[in-house]
Amino acid sequence: AQSVTQLDSQVPVFEEAPVELRCNYSSSVSVYLFWYVQYPNQGLQLLLKYLSGSTLVESINGFEAEFNKSQTSFHLRKPSVHISDTAEYFCAVSDPWGQNFVFGPGTRLSVLP
Amino acid sequence: DTEVTQTPKHLVMGMTNKKSLKCEQHMGHRAMYWYKQKAKKPPELMFVYSYEKLSINESVPSRFSPECPNSSLLNLHLHALQPEDSALYLCASSPSDRDNEQFFGPGTRLTVL
Numbered sequence: 001a002q003s004v005t006q007l008d009s010q011v012p013v014f015e016e017a018p019v020e021l022r023c024n025y026s027s028s029v030s031v032y033l034f035w036y037v038q039y040p041n042q043g044l045q046l047l048l049k050y051l052s053g054s055t056l057v058e059s060i061n062g063f064e065a066e067f068n069k070s071q072t073s074f075h076l077r078k079p080s081v082h083i084s085d086t087a088e089y090f091c092a093v094s095d096p097w098g099q100n101f102v103f104g105p106g107t108r109l110s111v112l113p
Numbered sequence: 114d115t116e117v118t119q120t121p122k123h124l125v126m127g128m129t130n131k132k133s134l135k136c137e138q139h140m141g142h143r144a145m146y147w148y149k150q151k152a153k154k155p156p157e158l159m160f161v162y163s164y165e166k167l168s169i170n171e172s173v174p175s176r177f178s179p180e181c182p183n184s185s186l187l188n189l190h191l192h193a194l195q196p197e198d199s200a201l202y203l204c205a206s207s208p209s210d211r212d213n214e215q216f217f218g219p220g221t222r223l224t225v226l
Contacts, residue, residue, distance in 0.1 A: 034214075043117075043203055043217040044156070090155055097211055103155035 002027040002093045004104035012110045015083055021076040021107045023065075023091030033074040034092040035065055036103075044090065050074060086111045117218035119204050125224045128194060134221045136187040136204030144210040145187040147179060148203040150220070156203055162187060163210040194225045 005024045013019045025031060035047040048059040055067040065076045074091060091104040117138045126132050136145065144163050148156035161169035162181040176198075178190040187204055201222050205215040 036217075041222075043119075043219040044205075045217070046214060049214060101158070101215070106153075106155050108153075 002031060002095065002100050002102050004091050004093050004102055006089075006091055006104040006107045008107050009105065010108045010110065012112060013081055014112050016080045018079050019077065019081050019085075019109065021089050021091075021109065023074045023076065023104060025072050025074065025091075025093045027072075027093065027095070029095050031093050032096060033065075033067060034094075035063070035074075035076050036090045036092060038088040038090065038106075040087070047076070047089070081109070081111045083111050083113060085109060117204055117206055117216050119202075119218035119221050121221060122219070123222045123224075125226065126191065126194065127226050128196070130194075131190070131192045133191065134189040134202055134204075134223075136189075136206075136218055137185055138206040138216070138218075139185055140206065140208075140216065141184075142206035142208050142216070143184060144207045145181065146205040146207075146215065147187070147189055148205065150201040150203055152200075160189075161210060168210060191223075194223075196225050199223055199225045 003026050007022050033050045036044040037047045038044045047063055048057045048065055050057050050067045058064045063078045065074050067074050088106045088108050090106045094101040120135045146161050147159040149159055150156045158171050159173045160179045165181045165184055176193050180188040201220045203220045204218040207215045
């Protein structure tokens, strides 16, 4: 079975500053990794995913995440955040067969003016 | 149409009431999911339907009864709920239960009095 750890429950950051949201996983098999974002009072939206291939994946709104197998990490980064990035961010993992889909506890990103 | 819709957006019910939550998608997805999300927590999987058959029931109490009338619709029937069942109920779909990318609806905010 897989598990996911997000070490930071809250991350406050000033607008236009860089941010990194940490995600670590454990699994006995190879994994697929995801970042979902949840804006206040909304459902979850897929931000980006790693299935195979290049270990660096990017989203259309400037976020990127890098899969690091040796460190079992999939940290999310953005070089310059906006107020509108304020949301809850969930890292998730599944096995390659689409089973055992597990969410991490979430990190609340608060972008301050 | 690339979205999952859920109705109602908000629901308040007493412990003796019977109500239903509805979820709909027209993306041709063959797997549909119900999640429960408490405040400041990640979503917890409740049920998975694959090709209109219940494939996963995560030990959910019988006061929650899922139904999949066809490949586009997913219902969650509620009866004799408890106040601790108050939560955001999220529906999701994916092309199949072997596909890892889940598309989420906006959720139904349920309050049990």
